[in-house]
Amino acid sequence: MSFRDFIDNLRKNGRLTEIDRPVSKDFEAPILAHENKGPVFFTNVDGSKAIMNLLGSREELGAMLGVPKEEIIQRLADISPDGEVVVVKDSPTKDVIVEEKNVDLFKIPIMKHFEKDGGQGYITAGIVVSEYEGEKNASIHRLMVVDKNTLSARLVPPRHTYVIHKKAAEKGEKLPIAIVLGADPVITYASTTRVPLSKEFEYAAALRGAPVELFECSNGIKVPHAEYVLEGYLDPQERVAEGPFVDITGTYDHIRPEPVIKITKIYHRKDPIYHGILPAGAEHLLMMGVPYEPKIYKAVSEVTTVKNVVLTEGGCCYLHAVVQIQKQTEGDAKNAIMAAFAAHTSLKHVVVVDEDIDIFNPDDVEFAIATRVKGDADIMIVTNVRGSSLDPRGAPDGTTSKVGVDATKVLVNKEDFERAKFPVLKK
Ligand SMILES: C/C(=C\C(=O)O)CCOP(=O)(O)O
């Protein structure tokens, strides 16, 4: 499905808010997206079309994957990244081709979001596709606009783009890349996942249940059909001060020296639609967090019977997990805690609950903590572990303390924890 077909479906189903008046890419469009919550289509952001909040809820994500929100994790965990990918010659993305001397990123509605943002705006939904010595990758990175043909990418170790760029840079070579904006949303989603190296498009094809078509850019990088493709390279040496940027916590991430991307060509559809993800908005949080949920699910399934996993909105969909298990033996929850921390190294706090707790309801999770936890026995603290660079409370060397809470029933007296039910009355 194309990006446009996806938007048309949202429109037909009455799920799209359309804003026809002219709005500015600098702050105004992001503020409107923040106020509107659901998908918002702008017909005139400084003269261009744009959409924000495209996949801003678990319901929307589930609808795209063809499952209810409670089954997203099982669906993502069950699918192997081995769908069919075909290379085709033509693409509607090639309708308009802007050669190097005319490249001007300021003609694209790349937005400024928050008052202290660094650079000249940030591309927030750009899939960075790279290929080097037979290894391929597709992943979303925040991209700061430096000038009309220069970006800077925050590359976090050990993400695949970081690893591939490092390999090329060690040999002093430029890494050819292409930045894809406005592909089939399943492809964009697949690019946020943590599948094995080179497998994002195969994973997207498996999720979509149909082959993914790629076309070749002039620098050899193969990309899916999209609204915009920015072709260029990651420089082996040059770095600029990247940031500040508001990441998932809604606080400003630090400024760091990050690699520079030069854009050498732009392809776009006629009348292209720009995709912007609102930093710290629901779409951003889900894109960052949901891909880790199947990873945690699979890791916990190795140690006990896992039923579901959620990275909660209150924990920025990244720092807090709730893991639901069918407890078999005493101590299962502690093993589940260790497995969850190993599967998502940025995770800081995890609560393990039983099957009768609704993990999507924070009040129900708090009820489990209130009635099933005894602090000296059920809380596990691990100190000096690798945490998230996004945690404002993390130590300068990137370590933190992690807390696991076993909020499951004690098996020997599990009847003491039974939740009272009203009888069903005969009518
Ligand atoms: C921008 C970040 C991640 C990414 O590109 O996936 C920052 C968070 O990374 P941590 O690994 O949590 O430090």
Ligand SMILES: [Mn+2]
């Ligand atoms: Mn990858």
